[in-house]
Amino acid sequence: MRDNGTADAGADDGHGEDGAAGVRDDVLGTPDLLALDGVVPKGGGPPVRDRIGGVSLGRPLAYALRDPARRRPTADADRDFLVCFPFDLEELPDGRRYEQATLTVDLADGLHALSLDPAPGTVAADGTEISVFGLGRQRLRWTFRARGRGAGLRPDGRWAQAVVRMPASSAEVSGRVSLSTTTVQPVLGGALRRRAAETPYDTPFRIRAGEAWQTAGPLTHQGVLPGAWALAAYQDEMPHPEHREDREADDGRLPPGLRRLCLAVDIERYSARDNADMVRLQRVLLRTLRAACERVGVDWERCGRQAQGDGYLLVLEPDVDETRVVPGLLAGLTAGLAAANARTAGANSAAGKESSAGGLGSVRMRASLHQGIVHEADSGYAGSAVVALFRVLDSGPVRRFLAESRDTDLVAAFSDTLYQDLVGTGYEGLSAAGFEKVEIEIAAKNFTGVAWVRAMRSAAEH
Incomplete structure (x- = not known):
């Protein structure tokens, strides 16, 4: 994946879109989407890449999961976290639309995914087809594809999530996030012009284990609600024997x-x-x-x-x-x-x-x-x-x-x-x-x- 040494400096500085220092906002980063079909200048040099759009990467939401097989966590035990990666694509003008978007997450060394949601082969309620890669691996990828000619992806409120296992030797869930898209634009004669674009650098994220939301109970089922399906509602029952x-x-x-x-x-x-x-x-x-x-x-x-x-x-x-x-x-x-x-x-x-x-x-x-x-x-x-x-x-x-x-x-x-x-x-x-x-x-x-x-x-x- 691409790397940008300056990204780490600004990804976790505590300044959000409201500009209030010390208040962590829900935005991890707002990179541009730059076209892959750049034009090479006449005098040579690197291709000039058009800006196709942009993406707002939400700060990942992390939930510490309880393992019912373990009576209480120990210092030498691996820990599991549900991590949700929300993102919003920028609205496109001039009749253009997103045909496909791929979210890629590279987890840090030692981390791997136990489950992925949406799951492979999912078809969302709006008809979006979702393919998934990375179960059991460090590199995770979700591809959202509009179904049918003339269809487009809803740009706002996209998300993907994974249950990530963190080894006992680690104190945080971390990694890098990037995004690529394919956009289409109607042209004369009913044809469609397709252009591929990507974020020019990977945006790092870091979630310390102590900052994760604590679930009120063990993970009971894997539904389709982002993040919330890990959270048991408040209960009055007596504790398990x-x-x-x-x-x-x-x-x-x-x-x-x-x-x-x-x-x-x-x-x-x-x-x-x-x-x-x-x-x-x-x-x-x-x-x-x-x-x-x-x-x-x-x-x-x-x-x-x-x-x-x-x-x-x-x-x-x-x-x-x-x-x-x-x-x-x-x-x-x-x-x-x-x-x-x-x-x-x-x-x-x-x-x-x-x-x-x-x-x-x-x-x-x-x-x-x-x-x-x-x-x-x-x-x-x-x-x-x-x-x-x-x-x-x-x-x-x-x-x-x-x-x-x-x-x-x-x-x-x-x-x-x-x-x-x-x-x-x-x-x-x-x-x-x-x-x-x-x-x-x-x-x-x-x-x-x-x-x-x-x-x-x-x-x-x-």
Whole structure:
């Protein structure tokens, strides 16, 4: 594969498309696609290669997988990660379209793929044919091909993913990504002009093992949802018997129970989206959360983090100033969603699409906040506070509140105790105006409770 020594310097510098230093964006790189049929200058020298288009390579999403055959990971054991590689092709003008796109991933030495998705021979819902190479190898390749004469690839929201085994001697999943395309353009007489193009250099990526999202359970099935199929939903069942024995083989003590402020978010109508939009939503979710934490001075690395498929659990570091952090986080989430949806609206407008008719949809979320005793267990965060947090987040009244609040991107639900502590005492940025009290009863889970719900508005709307 091609190599460019300057690519490493800028691929992981922490500056994203929003230009905020210290906030890692979801974009790994934005290389051009240069034509292979370059013109040799009259005076000699290397061919001049036309720019055909461009590609936005998403920062890979990594999920640390649990092996059910191993009771607990050990320092000398290999580890498995699901790694998702999203990318968006640039829209082409003048009737041109992409006929084929090939994503190539070269994993670093010692890494290899245990499974690939989409799998070889897959035909996507839109008719795209996908061929795959690299099972058990370091070099992975997915080729997406439009089916039928006159067909073109949808340029946005493409993705590929692999379960990658990392040896015990390694501390990161790394490698390089490149892309090549074939474009077609109608010419006189009904003929088609085809041109091959490629990225001029490979873009490096690096994911430290400690930065991967932790799955809440083992990999249970291999479906078609990008990334999210590795993530078990939040469960209330007792641990598997062998896991109980494993803990009893330790010293019999519970992990420390600390009072923590917890934030959970969930994307509205996630399962109704197509696969491409699911990739985009996961990237928006992660970027928005990280930017909100950066805005209010919360150290992302010191927070407990657990992906929930179409949502996220954030367990904030102990002893945060809740009177400052809670309004700051909500303001950051509100601003981040507004910015993401403005970009989406602009992209749809430029492409002549409506959000409800073939264009990308807006991102709307529910957020739930609660505080209480939390234990960091073997595969996630446990405690009645976490259970109550998700009961409120997933409840019918909170879902309906968002559905009926069409002029907002975010609704926030406070537990009754948190509301009384923060809002009821009149701290700055936490006015009681706009909050509604809702009664929550989930008979199947033997849960009853009270929450205070509010549609969030940006500062410019007040």
